[in-house]
Amino acid sequence: MSNLGWYQIMTTIAKKVGGPKNFFVIIAGGGYIIIRLGEAGIKKGIKVIKGKITKDNSIINDERVVYDVITDGKDSSGLTFRIGDKFIVLESDEDAILIEKGGDANNPYFVSRAFLSSISKFR
DSSP states (O other): OOTTTHHHHHHHHHHHTTSHHHHHHHHHHHHHHHHHHHHHHHHHHHHHHHHTBOTTSOBOOSSOOEEEBOSOEEOTTSOEEOTTOEEEEEEEETTEEEEEETTOTTOOEEEEHHHHHHHBSOO
């Protein structure tokens, strides 16, 4: 190869694609597509991360803890639990806890933190 290096490679490729105008359009179009794909990937990543961050800036753990009921109990709205029942905490806000009771078709339920603490090892 001569001392022309990259210039010779570019002119050879430009000749194969029909001239310098076509070569420029291909390079510009390819660059635009690569930039847009990168931008879309970054935006998607940011959206996923924002969806996993809670109000107190902690990351949500996708593995939810299943709590076992260790004492029979009935809350003020009439929801009853028996020993051996299971529940999962979906959300919590101070004293209001949103739970899903195992094997119950009427899920979800709002219960108090004190009630859950009294029937299980939930804190």
